[in-house]
Amino acid sequence: MVEKASKIQTKEDALDKTACETDVEIKNTDGLHMRPAMQFVDIASRFKSEVTVSNGENSVNGKSIMQMSMLAATYGTKLRIKTEGADAQQAIDALKELVEEKKFGEPAPNNQKKHTLG
Amino acid sequence: MEIKKGVAVSPGICIAKSLIIDSEDYRIPRRLVEPPQRMIETQRARNAFRTAIEELTRSQAEQKTIEQRSIKDIFAVHLRFLHDRSLRKKITDLIYAESVTAEYAVSTTLRDIAAHFTKVKDAYISERAADIYDIERRLLRQLLGSKRQDIENLTEQVVIVARELSPTQTAGFNKEFVKGIATDAGGRTSHTAIVARSLGIPAVVALEDLTEIVHRADTVVIDGNRGIVIVNPDDETIRQYETYLTEFIELGHKLDTIREKPAVTRDGVKITLLGNIEFPDEAESILEKGGEGIGLYRTEFLYLNRETEPTEEDHYQAYAATVSVFKHRPVIIRTVDLGADKYTQSKRFAPEPNPFLGLRSIRFCLRNLMMFKTQLHAILRASVLGEVKIMFPLITNLQELMQAKMILRDVMEDLDEESIGYNKNIHIGIMIETPSAALTASTLARDVSFFSIGTNDLTQYTLAVDRGNELVSTLYSSTDPAVLRLIRTVIQDAHKAQIDLSVCGEMASEPDSIMLLLGMGVRALSLASPMIPEIKQIIRSVTIEDCNNVARKILTMNSERHISSFLRNAARKILPEAF
Numbered sequence: 218m219v220e221k222a223s224k225i226q227t228k229e230d231a232l233d234k235t236a237c238e239t240d241v242e243i244k245n246t247d248g249l250h251m252r253p254a255m256q257f258v259d260i261a262s263r264f265k266s267e268v269t270v271s272n273g274e275n276s277v278n279g280k281s282i283m284q285m286s287m288l289a290a291t292y293g294t295k296l297r298i299k300t301e302g303a304d305a306q307q308a309i310d311a312l313k314e315l316v317e318e319k320k321f322g323e324p325a326p327n328n329q330k331k332h333t334l335g
Numbered sequence: 336m337e338i339k340k341g342v343a344v345s346p347g348i349c350i351a352k353s354l355i356i357d358s359e360d361y362r363i364p365r366r367l368v369e370p371p372q373r374m375i376e377t378q379r380a381r382n383a384f385r386t387a388i389e390e391l392t393r394s395q396a397e398q399k400t401i402e403q404r405s406i407k408d409i410f411a412v413h414l415r416f417l418h419d420r421s422l423r424k425k426i427t428d429l430i431y432a433e434s435v436t437a438e439y440a441v442s443t444t445l446r447d448i449a450a451h452f453t454k455v456k457d458a459y460i461s462e463r464a465a466d467i468y469d470i471e472r473r474l475l476r477q478l479l480g481s482k483r484q485d486i487e488n489l490t491e492q493v494v495i496v497a498r499e500l501s502p503t504q505t506a507g508f509n510k511e512f513v514k515g516i517a518t519d520a521g522g523r524t525s526h527t528a529i530v531a532r533s534l535g536i537p538a539v540v541a542l543e544d545l546t547e548i549v550h551r552a553d554t555v556v557i558d559g560n561r562g563i564v565i566v567n568p569d570d571e572t573i574r575q576y577e578t579y580l581t582e583f584i585e586l587g588h589k590l591d592t593i594r595e596k597p598a599v600t601r602d603g604v605k606i607t608l609l610g611n612i613e614f615p616d617e618a619e620s621i622l623e624k625g626g627e628g629i630g631l632y633r634t635e636f637l638y639l640n641r642e643t644e645p646t647e648e649d650h651y652q653a654y655a656a657t658v659s660v661f662k663h664r665p666v667i668i669r670t671v672d673l674g675a676d677k678y679t680q681s682k683r684f685a686p687e688p689n690p691f692l693g694l695r696s697i698r699f700c701l702r703n704l705m706m707f708k709t710q711l712h713a714i715l716r717a718s719v720l721g722e723v724k725i726m727f728p729l730i731t732n733l734q735e736l737m738q739a740k741m742i743l744r745d746v747m748e749d750l751d752e753e754s755i756g757y758n759k760n761i762h763i764g765i766m767i768e769t770p771s772a773a774l775t776a777s778t779l780a781r782d783v784s785f786f787s788i789g790t791n792d793l794t795q796y797t798l799a800v801d802r803g804n805e806l807v808s809t810l811y812s813s814t815d816p817a818v819l820r821l822i823r824t825v826i827q828d829a830h831k832a833q834i835d836l837s838v839c840g841e842m843a844s845e846p847d848s849i850m851l852l853l854g855m856g857v858r859a860l861s862l863a864s865p866m867i868p869e870i871k872q873i874i875r876s877v878t879i880e881d882c883n884n885v886a887r888k889i890l891t892m893n894s895e896r897h898i899s900s901f902l903r904n905a906a907r908k909i910l911p912e913a914f
Contacts, residue, residue, distance in 0.1 A: 247459045251412045251466055258415060282415040283422040286463065287448065289455040 234266075236301040237309040241316045242293065245323035249290035253321035258282045260311050266302025268312070273297075279312070292326070336569050339542050341517070342808075343562035344528035346865070347537030348580045349515040350573060353555045353566075354493040355546060356482065359475040361498045363442040364547045367434050372551075377427045380437040383477035388417045391473070409466065416470050436551070438478050445471035483507060494557055496549045497527075505530040515557035517564045519546050522808035531559075532844070533613050535620070535865040539564050541808065590868035594625040598871045600853070602878040607859040608867055609665070611839060615653050618660040620864040625871060628665035628722070630787065630861020631839040632657060634710065635673055644706060650713030658721040665722045667787070667861075668714050669766065670707070670739075672696045672728040691801070696729035701738055711746040718758035726787060728766045733778055736765060740782065764835070768792035773821040780832035787861065788825055790840025794818050813842040814851070814902060815895045823890065826856045837861050847902040849873045850909070854886025876909045 243249055249257070261268040261279040268279030272294060277284035279298065290296060296316075300308040315321065357363050368376055395410040416422060422444070429440040449467035452460060483504065486495075489512035497504070499520040505527070514536055521527045521540030531538030537559025549555065549566055556565040556576050560583070565572060598606045609630030610621030621629065637645040637653060658666050674695020687693035700707040717723055727739045740763060750757050767773050768789030776786065790813045795801065797818050800811040812818070822838075829836035837859035842848045844862035849870060852860070862870060885905050892898050 248457055250460050251463050252408055255412050255415050278421060281419050281421040282412070283419045283425075283448065287451055289452065289457070289460050291455070291457040291460060 234302050235305045236299065237305045238297065238299045239309055239313055240295055240297050241313055242295050243290050244292070244317060244325045245320040246292055246326050247323060248292050248294070249285070249288060251286060253323065254282055254286040256315060256321055257312065258285055260315055261308065264300070264302070264304045264308035264311075266300045266305045266308045268308060269299040269301075271297045271299070336572065337548055337566040339545055339548070339564045339566070341539040341542035341545075341562050341564060342522060343538075343559050344521070344525070344540050345516075345531035345536065345538040345559050347515070347535070347559045348557065348576060348583055349494060349537050350554065350556050350568075350576055350580075351492045351494045351514045352552045353496045353549050354486065354489075355549060355551060356486070356495060356497040356500070356504060357438055357475075357479055357546070358498055358501075359472045359479060363436075363438045363475070365439050365443075366436045366550055368436055368551065370434055373430055373434055376430045376435075376437040376440070379478060379481070380426050380430065380441060380474075381423070382481070383437065383441065383474045384417055384423060386477050387470075387473050388414065390477075391417065412466060413470055413473070416467075417474075438475060441474045441478065442471055445474070486513075489513070494555045496546060496555065498546050499525075500527045500530070508534065510534050510536070515555075515559070517542055517545055517555065517557055519543055520804075522804075522811060529841075529863075530613065532863040532865060533611065533617055535863075587868075590872060591624075593868055593871055593875065594623070596871070596875065598625075598874045600874055600877055600879050600882075602880060604853075604858070604879045606853065606874050607837070608871060608874075609667075609837065609839075609859065609861040610867065611861050611863050612657070615656040617864065618657045621867070622660065624864045624867040626864060626867050628661055628667075629657065630665075630667055630837050630859065631726075632666060632668045634669060634671050638671065638673060645709075647709045647713050647716075650710050651716050654713060654717035654723070655720055658717050658723055662721050665724060667724045667726050667764065667785075668717075669726045669728055670697070670700060670710055670714075674699050674729075691795070697727050697735055697739060698729070701735065701742075704742065707742060708746050708749075711743055712749065715743075715746060715750055715757035715761065716755060718761050719756050723758065724762040724764060724785070726764045726766060726785075728789070729768055729792065730765045730779065731769045731771045733775070733782070736779060736782055766792075766839075767825050768796070768840075770797050770821060773825050776825045776828035777831065780828050780834055783834060785835035785837070786825060786829050788822060788836070788838045788840060790818070790822070790838060790842035793821065793840070797821060812895050812899065813840065813845075814848060814889075814898045816893055816898065819851075819855075819890065819898075823855055830856060835859065844870060846870065846873055847899065847906045850877055850882045850885045850905055851889055851902060853877070853879060854882035854884070854889075873906070873909065881905075881909075 245253065258280055269276055270279045270285065270288065272288050272290060275288065277288060279285060298309060298312055391410055391414050395407060395414070398407045426440045426444045429435065429444060430437060445467050449464040452464040452467065455461045487507040487509065489509060492512050492514045494515040494517060495513055497518050499518055516527055516531050516536065516538040518527050518540045519542055525540060527540055528538060537557045539557055539559055539562050542564055545564060553567050556568050598608045600606065608626055609628045610626035611631040612618055612621060612629055613633045614636050637649060654668060674690065694702060714723065714725055727736065730736050747757065762784040764783050764785035764787060765779060766789045767776060767786050769792065772779060773793065794811060794813045798810060798815055800807050826836060836857065838852055838857050839861035842852065843860040844866035846869060860870065889898055889901065892901065
């Protein structure tokens with residue numbers, strides 16, 4: 218078993234794979250419901266790299282809508298995204314942007330506050 | 336071996352392998368398959384995913400406008416789920432690990448996911464469980480739909496086991512291969528019972544949890560005489576039933592010999608025996624069994640066994656086929672009696688909360704005039720081929736009758752303009768199947784040439800009992816004193832107005848009730864073909880005087896239980912071997 222695992226490791230090294238990792242926070246009010254999960258999966262699927270998302274308890278495949286939606290990440294949840302593969306860096310940048318900058322194109326509590334104050 | 340007791344609704348005995356029909360409307364029971372079958376189940380699951388994806392892609396493409404964007408989003412999410420390999424793997428792994436059917440694996444896996452969502456505290460996310468249930472139903476529809484096709488293309492004899500059967504499901508039943516029916520729900524007058532009797536195959540209903548006990552291709556005995564179903568009988572039981580089956584067939588042959596003899600009482604009173612049919616190909620069997628015409632031609636089949644609404648020509652072909660079998664003998668075509676079923680409900684955005692008191696039958700027709708006129712046009716066109724009569728169902732007041740007759744006149748004018756021939760003096764009648772129609776029968780009688788008492792609905796509406804609900808079905812009895820008083824009123828009013836009267840409900844084929852009906856003045860009965868010989872035998876064994884005495888006695892009785900035991904005893908004295 219151990220031998221096999223290390224072999225896979227060597228193979229991956231040979232293919233010049235990189236691994237990236239980042240923490241993100243869900244910032245849109247409604248959380249990671251179906252439509253945001255779909256956006257996440259769609260973007261993750263554009264890359265060759267493997268995408269893993271973890272909420273501390275469970276680690277799931279970031280390209281599976283079933284697994285992503287079952288994370289049931291609500292507003293304020295912190296997730297750790299790991300990407301591994303030739304385009305790992307691009308993948309993680311795109312996903313971080315979707316979650317934290319674009320906020321899935323949905324309203325966030327902060328935005329609403331600013332709006333009311335203004 | 337497991338023996339289950341239910342309610343016998345159609346006589347006969349059969350022994351065959353089971354074919355289970357699940358429904359996406361009910362929980363799918365956990366059902367095991369033999370290990371070699373697992374590969375087939377896996378393939379069925381994969382096919383269901385593939386066709387569901389195709390179906391959804393098509394519906395998605397059809398949503399074009401901006402308002403439909405949110406629907407489009409929902410479809411997009413569902414498509415991602417259907418394309419999700421890990422979901423598919425979870426399902427196929429379950430089929431292999433536990434040797435279960437594709438239906439069960441799909442249903443359990445998706446319901447587990449849905450349950451996971453429901454547990455999340457966030458309201459917005461927990462509501463997403465609804466999406467998962469949608470996906471589950473979509474996949475089950477594919478799996479069960481392909482199974483329905485299997486039923487239409489059967490090559491070996493089976494007994495059908497189901498929770499409950501809808502007209503859509505039974506429309507494809509092939510008499511040659513479907514040898515018996517057993518269902519968890521239902522009562523004596525449920526759709527299952529009516530179909531089984533018209534096909535002449537044994538059926539037992541109200542078996543409660545049969546679908547949980549039976550597995551695919553188990554051997555099942557259906558004893559429609561005693562209301563017993565035996566799952567995986569031992570050799571001894573099979574032998575017993577084979578003997579019993581031979582005896583039963585012999586009794587059938589004995590009754591067949593009276594086919595040519597008239598339905599006349601011992602004191603010389605002629606009773607007209609007509610047949611109830613659901614499909615045109617049953618017409619022949621009415622004649623074979625000695626029926627003298629059609630007292631109730633149900634026309635719902637035209638709507639229920641196809642995707643689109645039937646054309647005028649579809650109607651005409653079906654009626655012409657039946658009328659040509661009977662030539663100068665009467666054929667009473669009942670206009671479409673849809674309602675409280677998938678056909679009328681699926682067209683509505685929200686299902687009616689109380690469909691049996693809702694937009695059904697003639698009410699549905701009067702609201703869908705194009706559909707109604709199409710049928711009337713075809714009936715009128717067929718009226719030149721023989722002795723066709725029109726009957727309107729579920730009339731509750733005079734206005735409805737007048738409206739229906741006015742529309743019929745409109746259609747007649749259309750035919751005149753098109754120079755198409757029809758019988759201008761066609762007889763128009765109504766079903767008396769609501770308490771309001773029974774109580775106003777004297778008024779309604781002035782505008783029709785015949786009444787036909789539909790005892791099933793009349794009983795259901797008078798006693799406020801859902802005949803398909805096994806929790807209250809014991810309260811359902813057409814010999815309840817309240818129902819009998821209404822029936823008596825209708826018979827008297829029909830006689831006073833000198834119009835024809837027949838009874839076409841299940842009561843007309845219940846051996847116990849025949850003497851009572853004749854004693855109350857009924858002279859025409861309409862019933863399913865397999866029961867005609869037995870009922871004729873009873874008629875030939877009684878005198879009207881005996882019947883009058885029975886009826887007089889019954890009408891003084893106040894308890895349904897006393898009435899039914901009195902009737903049973905009276906009938907046994909007359910014809911012991913039939914009971």
